[in-house]
Amino acid sequence: MLPLDEALARLLAAVQPLGRSEMLLTAEALGRVLSQDVVSLLDVPPADNSAMDGYAFCAADVREPGTVLPVAQRVPAGVVGAAHLPGTAARIFTGAQVPVGADTVLMQEQCEAVPGEGLGAVRFLSVPELGNAIRRRGEDVERGATVLSVGSRLDPAGLGLAASVGAAQLKVARRPRVALFSTGDELVMPGEPLRPGAIYNSNRFTLRGLLQGLGCEVLDLGIVPDRLDATRAALRDAAAQADLIITSGGVSVGEEDHLRPAVQAEGQLELWQIAIKPGKPLAFGSVRRNHDGGSAWFIGLPGNPVASLVTFCLLVRPVILRLQGATRLHPRAYALRADFNWPRADRRQEFLRARLNEAGGLDLFANQSSGVLSSAVWGDGLVDNPSGRSIAPGDTVRFLPFSELLS
Template sequence: MSEPSQPRAPMQSLDEALQRLLSAVAPLAQSETLPTTDCLGRVLAADVVSQLDVPPADNTSMDGYALCASDVAQVGSVLPVAQRVPAGVVGAVHQSGTAARIFTGAQIPVGADAVVMQEQCEPLPGEGLGSVRVNAAVQAGQWIRRRGEDVQQGSAVLAAGARLDAAALGLAATVGAAQLQVARRPRVALFSTGDELVMPGEPLKPGAIYNSNRFTLRAMLQGLGCEVVDLGIVPDRLDATRAALREAAARADLIITSGGVSVGEEDHLRPAVLAEGQLDLWQIAIKPGKPLAFGRVNSSDGGAWFIGLPGNPVSSFVTFALLVRPVILRLQGATRLAPRGFMLRADFAWPKPDRRREFLRVRLNEAGGLELFPNQSSGVLTSTVWADGLLDNPAGQAIEPGQMVRYLPLSELLQ
């Protein structure tokens, strides 16, 4: 007697599914303190507060001459050069009626109120440091960077929840932060099931396929700062699948698989998750990527969340970018979870839209419009390499050339 068919899960929108995922998953409680140089891509667990003004004193943004604007009565005025002020000199005092030779980053001598760039000055020989002819009108304050104009002491320059890029690390260093408190990396277990899967380098027997999803998903996880627990390919048996889930739940915060969980499939992953925890099967109203499984695998120390992605490579890629990425960022306590989208011009026609919300593989052309990859099948992984973004097309919406559409850069979806 055959097993009763499972009831088909109701279709839900992408926004509904994402909200359910984010409502269920809470940020990890643990953090660690690391050298600032080691924090690229990490999420701040505490504000970075400046202990100093930046710049710490008035300084010049140009090589030139520091002086008082009132001493330059007219263009062509000549002033004796009384001193030379390189960067690093502290406490120089301006002498009325003179100029000081000064170099970018040097502190402004006390009493001077302007800098004239060297291109507008003519050095003249003479005793000592000679003199200088000022060949431009001078306004008080010109080319001076004021103390604290960039950062004021006591201000938070980076907020908890920010993901640290190169500019953020530079800013942290600017305010003297040698170490940063960051969220612990999420540990994510990844494995595949299916006797048809083989690894590149192994013989490809009839009926076998190379396990591309393992490479794609592992790389996407690493790009988001995860510690990947790669459990490889699990034998297609119920006992082996349950054992892999138990190991994953003991070692990870989140378990990711691809394939084998859509309604009605005869495989061991769905019953294994149900035996080891809880599982919901969702139908998401998007194309590609309709089936999604979400649940939890129990363990003695609390267990791990489980997300089962579709098996087709593009479906797996898209659902990870749209649904798994925000979950991983939430685990790290990030405050910005949604990718930024941009309205751009479509340079193609899409006359037969799907009834589901579509994510089409596109790329930006030199004319500032979007080109469409000709084959939008969920099995065509070449489209994800060719593309530099996804076009977020509402359900049932045809596209005409010249129409403005929403573009999601892959750079926003993969990091």
């Protein structure tokens, strides 16, 4: 059996970024991968501004609590005030540009308004440090800085950062086109009668959701009958439209398993046994496109729901990110305490469904069968347990959160 790391290395060596890009409005680029650096053409903030509502003044004019200064001007956000007059204060609000000549701001809770002519005066109840509560020009981003690099996958914070430097549009990788279909005469769709011997097609929904979460254009080709001719026709249809074809189940050698001979007839196929649990079987290859002489990649996942989910997260997710040119392909992992006992070591690398508890440790779902999809809904992620290792309460384990794996 192939170790997981070797199998993933083979996949990533085989596929290359698609290299197709498009311009999108920044507001529409969530989850997409940048094809061009975002470089700031301005300082952020563009000028010194107040971090809070209060009063701006010269620190040299306020040397002791109780000092009173006349208020010379009022500076709301979006307004550029007049140059600061020594011996005065300016009423200022959060985000407003600090008047030229003022060097300190004190929050309004530490000040007391004194009624009088004009804007009155202000009494300072404390003495702040020089430069207090001022956000300096360029302290977030300096002009000319690369704020987001090629290969970055855009999250909400990234979109906000791009907008903060004035990027109205972003150049991003086009969505990979991924064809998805299921094989099996036993499969029916939710809403249809569940005849004897049939099961509802859960993998179709899980895999479609995973693909959409990764920014793919999903071509859902439905359920293919258990016939060789129908399977070959489905593969040809998928290859004509897609960059990648994903299936689950049906790559065994049984009389009703037609995917293996179908892919071999329409392209090429490798069957791998991967040393992980759940998810040992994986098919990888390509299907020819008749119209242009090219081919679409093919990955066949195991049929059991949790095995299909786990192998997608560990092996297919990095492939899809690579097709988009992403630079970070692997999920973040965390070292956490096991609050469970797992005494039976396995010769395969195990991925156990676990949940964070209030004490900061991990609890294990009772049934770790590859067919129990409820374990993935209950859990917060996977414990990555090396081959041959048992786990005792208090041991430190490697944890892969679903927040990393499912998007």
